[in-house]
Each structure stands twice: as C-alpha cells, then as structure tokens.
Amino acid sequence: MGKTVIASAVIEEIKQTSLPLAYFYRDFREQRTIDGPTILRSLFVQLLQSASVDWTSHFSDIVQRQKEGLSPPADMDALYNLVMRVSKLHDQPILVIDALGECKQVHELVRRLPRLGKDGQLGLFVTSRTEQIIIEEFRTVPLIALNDMLLFFQDDINAYIEKELSVRKRFSRFSLDHKQEIRSTLGQKAN
Numbered sequence: 001m002g003k004t005v006i007a008s009a010v011i012e013e014i015k016q017t018s019l020p021l022a023y024f025y026r027d028f029r030e031q032r033t034i035d036g037p038t039i040l041r042s043l044f045v046q047l048l049q050s051a052s053v054d055w056t057s058h059f060s061d062i063v064q065r066q067k068e069g070l071s072p073p074a075d076m077d078a079l080y081n082l083v084m085r086v087s088k089l090h091d092q093p094i095l096v097i098d099a100l101g102e103c104k105q106v107h108e109l110v111r112r113l114p115r116l117g118k119d120g121q122l123g124l125f126v127t128s129r130t131e132q133i134i135i136e137e138f139r140t141v142p143l144i145a146l147n148d149m150l151l152f153f154q155d156d157i158n159a160y161i162e163k164e165l166s167v168r169k170r171f172s173r174f175s176l177d178h179k180q181e182i183r184s185t186l187g188q189k190a191n
Helices: 002-015 036-049 060-067 076-087 106-116 132-137 146-167 176-188
Strands: 021-024 094-097 123-126
Touching: 002 021, 002 094, 021 036, 036 076, 036 094, 036 106, 076 106, 106 123, 106 132, 146 176
Parallel strands: 021 094, 094 123
Antiparallel strands: none
C-alpha cells in the first residue's frame, strides 16, 4: 500500500507542473489491471489525449484499425512502439506506473520500460516490490528501496501509532498491555 501512496504523491506533484503525464494504478480488485498490454494501452491513450497537436496523421494506422472495427493492439512490441511514438508528440512526458512487479507480463514489461527513458525524451517513475527481475533490468536507472529507508521513517511511524492509540475512542477501552502489543507489532511490521 505504501507504494501506491508514493505513486499518488508523485502524480499530484507532477500535476502541479505543465509536464505531460500518463499514469497507471494497479487495482487489486480488477484482474485486467495486471495485464501488460492493458498498462501500455492506457499510457498510450492518455498521452494521445493530452497531445496538443492533431495526432491523427501520426497514427493513421490506429485510426484505420478503429475504422475497421478492429480491437486495439495486444502485442507488447507494437504497444511499446506506440508509446514511444506518442511520447515524441510531447515535450518530456512522464509515465508513472504503480505496482509493476504484480503484473502478469512483468518480464516483458521490465525488458522494455527502462528503454523508454534512455534518450531523455521520457521520464519514468515506477513502484514495485523488490524483485530480482526488476532490480536487474532497472540497474541503469536511479533506484530507491523503501525498506532501506525504513529506519528514517520509524520515528514518524511510532508517532502515528501513538497518536491513533490516544485519540481513537475505540482504543480507549484497551488495556495498557494490549496497547503495548499493538505498538510493538505495528512498529516491527511497518515495512
């Protein structure tokens, strides 16, 4: 859950600028949101919709598909190329993808995503659990591991736990031992 909060904060911060933005959240109640092609299609459509130029001439192949009643592309290479093409219609667009490691085609996505930002045309912010495939494929880009930062946040976490235990009415009837168990368990499992 912390990953999603961070992704949301990054998105809100970017929205305060004039930078083009496309983002994708993983919805744990919705199976299709773990599908790699769905993620790339969503990012493509968002960038297409926010383009300030008439994009139809740049994407006549997509316009033709739509006219013929064909479904959107599902091939990962084709979708990756569409995202690359549409990013060129913007000045430094930023993509934010939440919970990448929980996607079905994580291997196919992480093979492609780091290349999106290689030429400096596109910014990429990804949240994920620490998984070997992601660490390996994103080794050339900056990486922040939150579990390494946990010690810096521990005081804030403890302060939050204390506040909740003291202000929430339902906790007032708990014994001191029970409250101490809550403090201890939440403090230890905060990561």
